[in-house]
Amino acid sequence: MKNNEVTILGAGLIGSLLAIYLKRQGLDISVYDKRPDTRKTKYFEGGRSINMALSYRGWKSLEKVGLKDQVLPLAIPMYGRKIHDEHGGTTFIPYGKADQAIYSISRGKFNQLLVEEAERLGANMHFEHLCQQVDFRSGQITFESPEGEKKLEPQVIFGADGAYSALRMSMIRQIRFNYKQEYISHGYKELTIPATADGEFAMDPNALHIWPRGKFMLIALPNPDKSFTCTLFLPFEGTKVCFDKIQDERDLESIFRNYFDDAYHLMPDLKQEFFRNPTSALINIECYPWVQGNSLLIGDASHAMVPFYGQGMNCGFEDCFILNELIEKYGDSAWNLVFEKFQKKRKPDTDAICQLAMENFIEMRDSVADPKFLLRKKIEAKLYDLYPKEWIPLYTMVTFSDMSYSEAYAQGKLQEAIMDKVMADPLITENWNKLDYEDIINQMETAKAV
Amino acid sequence: MKNNEVTILGAGLIGSLLAIYLKRQGLDISVYDKRPDTRKTKYFEGGRSINMALSYRGWKSLEKVGLKDQVLPLAIPMYGRKIHDEHGGTTFIPYGKADQAIYSISRGKFNQLLVEEAERLGANMHFEHLCQQVDFRSGQITFESPEGEKKLEPQVIFGADGAYSALRMSMIRQIRFNYKQEYISHGYKELTIPATADGEFAMDPNALHIWPRGKFMLIALPNPDKSFTCTLFLPFEGTKVCFDKIQDERDLESIFRNYFDDAYHLMPDLKQEFFRNPTSALINIECYPWVQGNSLLIGDASHAMVPFYGQGMNCGFEDCFILNELIEKYGDSAWNLVFEKFQKKRKPDTDAICQLAMENFIEMRDSVADPKFLLRKKIEAKLYDLYPKEWIPLYTMVTFSDMSYSEAYAQGKLQEAIMDKVMADPLITENWNKLDYEDIINQMETAKAV
Structure with missing residues (x-):
């Protein structure tokens, strides 16, 4: 009717x-x-x-x-990414300014x-x-x-x-x-880091945790019940570490101890969850x-x-x-x-x-593990500090503003090209604080005008 | 079972x-x-x-x-394209060598x-x-x-x-x-040029006829019963000439007399066919x-x-x-x-x-009407004559060989870039016969080696 x-x-x-x-x-x-x-x-x-x-x-x-x-x-606010390296060391990379967070x-x-x-x-x-x-x-x-x-x-x-x-x-x-x-080659599986025995978060709750391992990664986001919901992203098949190659508990343990050892010790239900939860596709x-x-x-x-x-x-x-x-x-x-x-x-x-x-995806699973990436973010943050109207980092435009995505995309591509040039300097690690920031802004304005 | x-x-x-x-x-x-x-x-x-x-x-x-x-x-063999201009004049562009044809x-x-x-x-x-x-x-x-x-x-x-x-x-x-x-913006409609009163083909049967008009076109292919099957390709909507704007016989007649006048006089059933046959999409x-x-x-x-x-x-x-x-x-x-x-x-x-x-599609409906296109084909035919192994025109690779399409595509793109340079010479129309053909082949070999 x-x-x-x-x-x-x-x-x-x-x-x-x-x-x-x-x-x-x-x-x-x-x-x-x-x-x-x-x-x-x-x-x-x-x-x-x-x-x-x-x-x-x-x-x-x-x-x-x-x-x-x-x-x-x-x-729960997360103020940045906490990167876990293979030896259990962590680095914090803020998402934006000190008070800017995304919320789990x-x-x-x-x-x-x-x-x-x-x-x-x-x-x-x-x-x-x-x-x-x-x-x-x-x-x-x-x-x-x-x-x-x-x-x-x-x-x-x-x-x-x-x-x-x-x-x-x-x-x-x-x-x-x-x-x-379009399906990507990776799938994902949900896992859990529960609250500790004394009812606390097992890691810093105010960060998005990432274990970047090149072609794959694990991430964890906090929950109000003090657990973390983890997501493991692996290729379905065809690589050294992929879902197809985790057939039993030994495979699983070996991969987790090899690549995610610090997380492994916080995941008492890993084996049960891994084989119970579905492997989902990403489209x-x-x-x-x-x-x-x-x-x-x-x-x-x-x-x-x-x-x-x-x-x-x-x-x-x-x-x-x-x-x-x-x-x-x-x-x-x-x-x-x-x-x-x-x-x-x-x-x-x-x-x-x-x-x-x-x-x-490439940034999260790979680039964030590169010390140069951290430096790049620092330089961009400084540019944003000095020229808050002229240079807004892409992540900030997308996440902390309502600028249209297409505008953010275009502006981000311009900035990326300029940052690629800046980072190509072999002495950038030593010299980044002495960069001619005004010149960078001028380059960007020129590129924009074209 | x-x-x-x-x-x-x-x-x-x-x-x-x-x-x-x-x-x-x-x-x-x-x-x-x-x-x-x-x-x-x-x-x-x-x-x-x-x-x-x-x-x-x-x-x-x-x-x-x-x-x-x-x-x-x-x-029925078609040895080339017969291009119909807006005044009824025609130009023949062979598909390949004299004995090479595609078959309607x-x-x-x-x-x-x-x-x-x-x-x-x-x-x-x-x-x-x-x-x-x-x-x-x-x-x-x-x-x-x-x-x-x-x-x-x-x-x-x-x-x-x-x-x-x-x-x-x-x-x-x-x-x-x-x-x-992916649907393209154009649709198509089938029409007919019947055999003449004395039972003959109304046009040269050994060609694929094209009326290229920039954003749209009409084509005709011969049949053994001496008719031609015509296909009209127009945008569905939004342009000066499109299916949406042909609502009645007057619209139809006006467009055909304007753009396809020579064909119009060979199509006694045009009005009936146009409004009876479906407009089909292209995917x-x-x-x-x-x-x-x-x-x-x-x-x-x-x-x-x-x-x-x-x-x-x-x-x-x-x-x-x-x-x-x-x-x-x-x-x-x-x-x-x-x-x-x-x-x-x-x-x-x-x-x-x-x-x-x-x-x-762009070549057929647009480029073929350009005198430069004809010249370009001539230069390529000459290269093919002189260097039959080194320079095979793209159309020939696709249509008259069984070279893999991807190889033909890659080779075609190389040749296209070189021909673009050749054609950029403002005096090319005068000088084409005096071109250094060996140098063109060398350029191509160099590009290929990269």
């Missing part, structure tokens, strides 16, 4: 926040998710959720709907908080509703639910249904749709158009990225923020116009962050 | 030729196609099939299974010939069988057929089921599969892996390309030829090895031809 409702597919982080934004616009909202309601059942989603890092764009989008203060207690948060409670807020505002939440297809000719959407098959004809459909979006699959099958899905998705008729893809459904810039969720939240601005500007009856403006504005930005996320 | 059969999805050109190759290897073959048997029913496939151009790789693959002589009567052939009869040969050799042909999915865990394939649902567990499955392959869709849904589908598909378990994608299913290099069918036929070589080398019980070797060897080549096909 035809109705005036706005339908959102997906009650995940993006779908729920979108419902909150649209309820605040006074719209009739129904949200459908294929999973059971995690508040009612003990749905096990563990073992495959990398902890997330909330940063500026995410907070800004939460603040706009008055949720910042409710979310803060769930989040785990999906479960955060998602519940958003679902509850959406419901409180009057959104109708429907769980265990699997979207089977959207037919763009009839505008009809078909669900499989515990009560059988249901068909709806909503006024508007949002696909916030993630990397394996059903709305997107309908687009792939029905329209002239450009689409790319990058780019597609266009995001709009077909009255339907719009949003969040991971339109731009799933690899997790290495910590921007997947932040970018999806910013999608909601920007969509909301457009609705405020053009009204909530001009969906065609709003959708068209949205995809035109947003696509170059999500392309840029997808690309940056891919590039950052 | 489990059986020892080899299953081929698709009884199109590639599926049928593959069945012929595999029957000659003595295998048990069943072919399933979703369409009805065109020999029994009057299945209308008209209006959306660009005529094809058989060239060296295609002929070689047909010859290997003894079919060349049977196919020749269906094909239309899909219908050619496909029937291949299906009949496959059947004669003992392949079991099943029509009106729509593959719904292949389940890679169970190895089971499900068909919808006039007799209801059927499930099979073949020994091996080939997906020769084209650009919208069902086997590939199962891979997209079930495995870690890299996939890209480029690249994916990997092509293999999952006992299944292999082949032909358009693994690498659908835009039609502008005339290589789609030739490349699919070459797939069959190369697969057959691998079976001869490794035996028909080592499918895993054969499939792995096949995809590793073939993927860089199909990537190269997909890319070339995309680039050639």
